[in-house]
Amino acid sequence: MKLFKNLFRSLPTLLAPKIQNCLSCHRAIHRSNNHNAVLGIPHTDAMVRALRRSTNPFHDLCDTCLHSMPWIRSIRCPVCGRATGCPDCSRRGKDHTYFQQNRSAVAYSPQMRDWLAAYKYRGDERYLPLLGSMLLTAYYQLCGEQTRDNMPVKYDCITYVPVSPSRLQERGFNQAEQFARTLHAYTGIPVIALLQRNRHTVKQSMKSRGDRIEDMKDVFSLHIDSRQQLFSKLNLNHMTAQTQLRPIRILLIDDVYTTGSTVNACAKSLSELSNDLNTSILISSLTWARS
Amino acid sequence: MRAYVYTVRVGDKWVCRLSLDWRVDLRFWYGKKAGQAGGIEGRNGGEDARLGENRAYEGRGVEVWMTVSSIPLGLAVYVTEQWEMGPLEPKRLIRLLQEADPQVMEWVSQGDLQIKQVKREDVCRSAQRLQEVACLGVSDWGVGSKSWNGNGNGNEGMIMEGVWNGDLWDDIDWGSLKRVALRLAVGIQGRSLLAHELQDYLTTHGMEDAALYWRTLAQLAYVQGLVELRSGLVVREAPRRFPLLRRQRELRCLRCGSRAGSHRRTACATCGSPGCAYCEACLAMGRSRACVLLLHGTAAARLAAHGAAGTVAAGCARAAGRAHAHATEPGARWRLSEAQHDASCAALHFLQQPCAAAGNTPAARGGAGVPSFLLWAVTGAGKTEMIFPLIAHALERDQRVLIATPRRDVVLELAPRLAQAFPDSRLATLYGGSSDRWMSAEITLSTTHQLMRFYHMFDLVIIDELDAFPYHNNEQLQYAAKKACKPDGRFILLSATPPDRMQRDVRQGRLPHAKVPVRFHRHPLPVPKRLTLKPLRLYLERRALPIPLIKALTTSITRGAQVFIFITRIKQVDPLVDLLRRHFPNLPIEGTSSEDTERAEKVIRFRQGVSRMLVTTTILERGVTIPKSDVFILDADSALFDAASLVQMAGRAGRSLEDPAGNVMFCASSWNRAQQHAVRQITSMNRIARRQGYLNTTSQRRKGI
Numbered sequence: 001m002k003l004f005k006n007l008f009r010s011l012p013t014l015l016a017p018k019i020q021n022c023l024s025c026h027r028a029i030h031r032s033n034n035h036n037a038v039l040g041i042p043h044t045d046a047m048v049r050a051l052r053r054s055t056n057p058f059h060d061l062c063d064t065c066l067h068s069m070p071w072i073r074s075i076r077c078p079v080c081g082r083a084t085g086c087p088d089c090s091r092r093g094k095d096h097t098y099f100q101q102n103r104s105a106v107a108y109s110p111q112m113r114d115w116l117a118a119y120k121y122r123g124d125e126r127y128l129p130l131l132g133s134m135l136l137t138a139y140y141q142l143c144g145e146q147t148r149d150n151m152p153v154k155y156d157c158i159t160y161v162p163v164s165p166s167r168l169q170e171r172g173f174n175q176a177e178q179f180a181r182t183l184h185a186y187t188g189i190p191v192i193a194l195l196q197r198n199r200h201t202v203k204q205s206m207k208s209r210g211d212r213i214e215d216m217k218d219v220f221s222l223h224i225d226s227r228q229q230l231f232s233k234l235n236l237n238h239m240t241a242q243t244q245l246r247p248i249r250i251l252l253i254d255d256v257y258t259t260g261s262t263v264n265a266c267a268k269s270l271s272e273l274s275n276d277l278n279t280s281i282l283i284s285s286l287t288w289a290r291s
Numbered sequence: 292m293r294a295y296v297y298t299v300r301v302g303d304k305w306v307c308r309l310s311l312d313w314r315v316d317l318r319f320w321y322g323k324k325a326g327q328a329g330g331i332e333g334r335n336g337g338e339d340a341r342l343g344e345n346r347a348y349e350g351r352g353v354e355v356w357m358t359v360s361s362i363p364l365g366l367a368v369y370v371t372e373q374w375e376m377g378p379l380e381p382k383r384l385i386r387l388l389q390e391a392d393p394q395v396m397e398w399v400s401q402g403d404l405q406i407k408q409v410k411r412e413d414v415c416r417s418a419q420r421l422q423e424v425a426c427l428g429v430s431d432w433g434v435g436s437k438s439w440n441g442n443g444n445g446n447e448g449m450i451m452e453g454v455w456n457g458d459l460w461d462d463i464d465w466g467s468l469k470r471v472a473l474r475l476a477v478g479i480q481g482r483s484l485l486a487h488e489l490q491d492y493l494t495t496h497g498m499e500d501a502a503l504y505w506r507t508l509a510q511l512a513y514v515q516g517l518v519e520l521r522s523g524l525v526v527r528e529a530p531r532r533f534p535l536l537r538r539q540r541e542l543r544c545l546r547c548g549s550r551a552g553s554h555r556r557t558a559c560a561t562c563g564s565p566g567c568a569y570c571e572a573c574l575a576m577g578r579s580r581a582c583v584l585l586l587h588g589t590a591a592a593r594l595a596a597h598g599a600a601g602t603v604a605a606g607c608a609r610a611a612g613r614a615h616a617h618a619t620e621p622g623a624r625w626r627l628s629e630a631q632h633d634a635s636c637a638a639l640h641f642l643q644q645p646c647a648a649a650g651n652t653p654a655a656r657g658g659a660g661v662p663s664f665l666l667w668a669v670t671g672a673g674k675t676e677m678i679f680p681l682i683a684h685a686l687e688r689d690q691r692v693l694i695a696t697p698r699r700d701v702v703l704e705l706a707p708r709l710a711q712a713f714p715d716s717r718l719a720t721l722y723g724g725s726s727d728r729w730m731s732a733e734i735t736l737s738t739t740h741q742l743m744r745f746y747h748m749f750d751l752v753i754i755d756e757l758d759a760f761p762y763h764n765n766e767q768l769q770y771a772a773k774k775a776c777k778p779d780g781r782f783i784l785l786s787a788t789p790p791d792r793m794q795r796d797v798r799q800g801r802l803p804h805a806k807v808p809v810r811f812h813r814h815p816l817p818v819p820k821r822l823t824l825k826p827l828r829l830y831l832e833r834r835a836l837p838i839p840l841i842k843a844l845t846t847s848i849t850r851g852a853q854v855f856i857f858i859t860r861i862k863q864v865d866p867l868v869d870l871l872r873r874h875f876p877n878l879p880i881e882g883t884s885s886e887d888t889e890r891a892e893k894v895i896r897f898r899q900g901v902s903r904m905l906v907t908t909t910i911l912e913r914g915v916t917i918p919k920s921d922v923f924i925l926d927a928d929s930a931l932f933d934a935a936s937l938v939q940m941a942g943r944a945g946r947s948l949e950d951p952a953g954n955v956m957f958c959a960s961s962w963n964r965a966q967q968h969a970v971r972q973i974t975s976m977n978r979i980a981r982r983q984g985y986l987n988t989t990s991q992r993r994k995g996i
């Protein structure tokens with residue numbers, strides 16, 4: 001008797017069609033059958049192929065939210081990938097820039113700020129697939145620009161901006177690392193933890209630009225076993241020190257690019273790897289948003 | 292976070308505890324370092340003895356067995372709950388861990404689960420300071436096992452945040468730590484807080500320093516029994532879906548009561564689990580997780596048991612209620628109508644009954660296990676006044692009262708009325724972002740979400756509109772309300788449209804209740820009339836409204852009433868508004884829905900009479916009261932309208948003494964059960980009102996009675 005009662009009670013939930021609500025605005029998603037998954041997203045064929053391999057995270061959004069994303073489509077500053085004029089890069093000068101270029105997926109609009117806050121501070125990890133795959137647009141943008149002999153360049157590994165151990169404790173994850181792993185899932189490029197953070201930095205927005213740069217000194221350094229890791233994961237062991245290695249290309253991932261001081265400090269530490277490897281290290285940065 | 296687990300033998304009994312800072316436990320159970328004579332009885336002795344510290348057992352063989360490494364908090368909590376007897380040993384430990392998480396051995400290393408006896412001499416040898424702790428073998432303040440089992444980067448993995456960095460064997464420091472821990476425990480008495488909320492409490496109460504060693508303090512309060520340490524998500528036995536199946540375990544959110552369907556598992560750097568679950572149901576209130584600490588303030592019970600209730604009383608606010616000597620005569624003091632008075636008296640009688648009598652059947656315990664009383668008051672009955680005598684009754688007895696309501700605007704509207712009615716009592720008004728969140732008050736007025744932050748705090752819990760939106764079949768609310776209520780507390784439930792299950796309990800005499808069948812103005816409820824129309828969809832396609840509807844609307848407009856038009860679909864709001872504007876070109880008409888960003892402004896304009904007609908979905912089925920209004924419900928036979936929401940919508944009409952008989956129209960092509968049921972509820976309330984003589988004479992005459 002009770003068995004039937006329970007079965008009966010669970011019937012409506014079994015039969016009701018599952019309504020999906022938009023991750024961002026929580027409204028029910030009405031989707032037509034011929035819905036185009038990448039409508040409104042800057043994409044390449046390669047990206048569409050990558051997205052097809054698993055459930056498309058952009059399906060978590062309703063069409064309205066999907067179409068209102070502040071994608072960076074045209075790049076004015078070739079260094080930091082800004083869509084507007086750029087005093088930071090010209091001031092820093094070529095000598096002190098340790099990375100080749102940065103590309104960001106979206107502008108850091110209030111809406112994007114809300115998404116990142118929901119993910120990073122509130123811990124709503126449902127946002128990860130979406131935010132992580134947004135990085136794909138920046139990645140394919142970069143691939144499109146960087147060609148050698150008409151072939152797109154290959155990146156050797158992905159690494160990410162680390163957070164301090166106590167921040168990691170508090171939050172339970174490092175958003176940059178999670179983005180890196182999402183990118184790995186789509187591209188297959190290995191993720192290697194090359195960097196460590198030696199101390200907290202005070203909230204960046206509280207300080208002047210000069211302070212920020214001063215503050216970044218020695219915050220990051222190479223992991224003790226980073227060289228070893230790089231050697232083993234990239235199969236560099238069989239190459240001898242005499243042969244000139246091809247340059248090694250590293251993708252550095254972070255969530256938000258503001259002045260570039262964080263990315264530059266990380267890139268500076270990463271560039272120290274070239275001493276041991278007897279080759280040049282080329283660092284490109286991919287960030288989810290550009291403020 | 293992670294925690295150590297240990298068992299300690301006290302006399303011939305073994306108890307199992309967890310530890311956020313195991314130095315505290317060693318000091319507590321051993322009392323003194325080896326070789327140190329029991330010295331300072333004078334200063335702290337009395338209090339220590341009362342709280343059951345060491346002295347009673349001194350010399351009777353305290354024995355401590357502890358895990359060599361910390362383990363994820365959720366697992367530690369499960370072990371302490373399930374450990375039955377005897378000293379901690381690896382085999383049984385692992386079996387318990389596997390009960391909690393069948394895959395546990397794939398990610399927790401066997402090495403972490405070794406158990407070591409920690410002797411009094413060990414304490415002596417080491418652990419003056421945290422940095423020296425490693426030599427004890429009980430190390431690892433960090434995450435994962437890598438940092439301590441020999442990767443060489445020693446201190447790097449030791450995270451010492453939140454622990455006190457001094458010598459716990461210093462009697463003076465120990466004494467002052469205990470005082471701060473007591474202050475903390477008294478301060479969070481009756482609350483249910485996540486770790487970061489505890490830190491917030493400390494920093495906002497002038498204990499910024501203490502916030503830096505909150506782990507040590509929480510541990511010290513816990514080991515003295517002043518707080519309970521739990522994890523946000525806990526392993527519980529699942530209710531059996533089918534009687535023949537084996538019982539299974541499931542995770543539940545201890546804060547909001549949600550089950551596995553609301554949880555998500557992700558890799559967690561905080562505890563090292565590859566699939567550490569967190570609760571999505573209460574995420575907006577801060578993340579509750581399997582490895583996040585949840586504290587329950589239980590100091591009152593503990594101190595009362597040791598005859599030290601005064602300490603708590605000093606910390607917990609009182610001072611109220613003494614002036615309310617007339618509570619037993621509610622009618623006079625609160626100017627209640629006869630019907631309100633009668634219902635209020637019945638509820639008072641329920642509160643005065645001893646616990647056993649009040650909750651003698653399971654239904655009377657309201658499904659949540661708490662003795663409950665239903666005040667079934669029709670829309671517009673004036674239920675707020677009816678609860679005043681109940682609040683006064685509780686305040687007279689130095690009890691704490693909670694009034695919970697699903698909607699924030701009701702909280703804001705009710706607050707000044709309560710403050711005026713009880714000027715001598717402190718009132719905390721809680722909603723998302725309110726500044727009263729730490730206020731210690733006799734009366735707490737709260738949105739239902741905020742209920743989750745309490746644990747056994749209130750003697751009387753009044754739940755308003757228990758059938759309204761967030762409550763509808765909401766297991767979560769029941770859970771939170773029960774958790775906020777003391778084990779011997781009472782529920783008063785207020786509703787105009789109780790859910791079916793509750794109505795059944797009422798009919799079968801299992802739920803004590805009182806009906807208030809009449810509005811404050813003593814006129815009967817308007818009975819809905821039928822208007823047979825085709826579905827609205829057809830009229831919108833044809834771009835013309837049916838003549839009977841236009842006629843009825845014109846009648847309402849010419850008699851000077853404002854008109855509510857309820858429809859089922861959000862996307863029909865704008866087309867219908869357009870159509871109505873064509874039919875009534877000079878009339879201000881607006882439409883709104885849950886997706887309308889200007890809803891608040893439009894409601895204000897309607898309230899002010901600036902707009903005369905408002906097209907809306909069920910979002911406005913309650914709350915908005917207009918003195919002279921008529922109600923039209925289109926597609927009233929839609930499955931989206933149940934009897935309860937039809938009664939609520941009908942309840943918008945005839946609310947004022949000036950216009951007590953508004954018109955209600957059910958417009959539909961069929962006359963379905965929900966409509967019949969709604970009309971039956973309304974007419975039955977009118978009949979009861981008439982029979983009991985609550986209706987005023989003019990309305991009786993009009994009805995020809």
Ligand SMILES: [Zn+2]
Pocket residue numbers: 022023024025026027061062063064065066
């Ligand atoms: Zn959306």
Ligand SMILES: [Zn+2]
Pocket residue numbers: 077078079080081082086087088089090
């Ligand atoms: Zn630039």
Ligand SMILES: [Zn+2]
Pocket residue numbers: 544545546547548549570571572573574579
């Ligand atoms: Zn929860």
Ligand SMILES: [Zn+2]
Pocket residue numbers: 292363559560561562563564567580581582583
């Ligand atoms: Zn965890």
